[in-house]
Amino acid sequence: MTKRNFNHRAAMIAGVTGGVISGLVKLGWENILPPRTPERDATNPPQQLLQQIGVPASVTHATYTYSNQQLPVVSYMMHFGFSTTFAVAYSLWARKHPKAQAGSSALYGLGVWGAFHVGILPALKTIPSAKDQPTAEHVSEALGHVLWMWTADWVSAAVYDRLTAKDQH
Numbered sequence: 001m002t003k004r005n006f007n008h009r010a011a012m013i014a015g016v017t018g019g020v021i022s023g024l025v026k027l028g029w030e031n032i033l034p035p036r037t038p039e040r041d042a043t044n045p046p047q048q049l050l051q052q053i054g055v056p057a058s059v060t061h062a063t064y065t066y067s068n069q070q071l072p073v074v075s076y077m078m079h080f081g082f083s084t085t086f087a088v089a090y091s092l093w094a095r096k097h098p099k100a101q102a103g104s105s106a107l108y109g110l111g112v113w114g115a116f117h118v119g120i121l122p123a124l125k126t127i128p129s130a131k132d133q134p135t136a137e138h139v140s141e142a143l144g145h146v147l148w149m150w151t152a153d154w155v156s157a158a159v160y161d162r163l164t165a166k167d168q169h
Contacts, residue, residue: 005164006095006096007095007160007163007164008092010095010159010160010163010164011088011091011092011095011096011156011160012088012091012092013159013160013163014091014095014155014156014157014158014159014160014163015084015087015088015089015090015091015092015152015156016084016087016088017155017156017159018087018090018091018151018152018153018154018155018156018159019080019083019084019085019086019087019088019152019156020080020083020084021151021152021155022083022087022148022149022151022152022155023079023080023083023084023148025147025148025151026079026083026144026145026147026148027079029140029143029144029147029148030140030144033136033139033140033143033144034140035136035137035140035141035144036137037134043057043060043061044072044075045121045126045127046060046074046075046078046079046082047060047061047072047074047075047078048126048127049078049121049124049126050074050078052124052125052126059074060074060075061074062074083148083152086112086149086152087149087152087156090105090108090149090152090153090156091152091153091156091160094153094156094157095156095157095160101153105149105150105152105153106146106149106150108149109145109146109147109148109149109150110142110145110146112145112149113141113142113144113145117130117133117137117138117141118130
C-alpha cells in the first residue's frame with residue numbers, strides 16, 4: 001500500500017473497532033490479574049482523575065445494574081474512551097506507515113502504560129508514585145497494556161484490510 005492509497009475513514013473505523021474490542025480484552029485481563037487492591041479500587045484512577053477536575057463523586061461513582069450487580073458506568077466510559085482514542089491513533093499511524101510499525105504495537109502499549117501509570121497519573125497525584133505502587137500493579141498494567149495493543153492492532157488491521165479490499169484490486 002502506498003501513502004496515496006491510505007484510507008483515513010477505514011483507519012478510523014478500524015481503530016474504533018480495535019479500541020472497543022481491545023478494551024474488553026483489557027477488562028478481562030484485569031479480572032484475572034487485578035492491578036489494584038479492593039481498597040485502592042474503591043475509587044479507581046479514572047474516577048479519581050475526574051474528581052480531581054471537579055466532577056462530583058455522585059457522578060464518578062454512578063452505576064448501572066446488570067444481573068443484580070452494580071457496574072461503574074462512568075469508569076467504563078473513561079476506560080473505553082481511553083482505549084478507543086489510543087487505538088485510533090495507533091491505527092492511523094500503523095495503516096499510514098505499515099513498515100514503521102513492525103512489531104511495535106507491544107512497544108506502543110508499554111509506552112502508553114509508562115506515560116500514564118509511571119509518569120502522568122503519579123505526577124497528577126491521581127495514583128501513587130511508581131515506586132509506591134505494588135509490583136503486582138506494575139506487572140498487571142504493563143502486561144495488560146501489551147495485550148491491549150496487540151489486540152487493538154490485530155483487530156484494526158483485519159478491519160482495515162476488509163474495508164479497503166476493493167481498493168487493492
